[in-house]
Amino acid sequence: MIVNLGDQLFMQLQLRGTIWTQTITNLRTNWAVNFSIDLLGQSQNYLYFRIEQYGSTFVDDAVYLNSKWKFARPSNQGCTLAFRGIKDFVSTPQLSADGLSCSVVKIIQRAKENPRPGF
Structure with missing residues (x-):
């Protein structure tokens, strides 16, 4: 596309x-x-926010809004931020009351860095 x-x-x-x-x-x-x-x-145990470059360069930040994912079973670890780029931004992940989903309002991967997964 x-x-x-x-x-x-x-x-x-x-x-x-x-x-x-x-x-x-x-x-x-x-x-x-x-x-x-x-x-x-x-099984799928990790969610990565990653932009694949295919030889091109980034001209602007990648911004993810209102991301939400669901689990097969309640999870206490599903909303844990494992790592992010030094200058990237991740709003506080929110685990649902039933432990079956996680949501993040905003993630920004900075164009000036080598993009790294947010989760």
């Missing part, structure tokens, strides 16, 4: 059976693309 600087993208990852499907929608154009992969029941 070709995007322009400043475009807002909505990303959703969904598990059906053993198949994970990632759908990205450009909110300006309403254009969507998806990618599916069968992980054959392999």
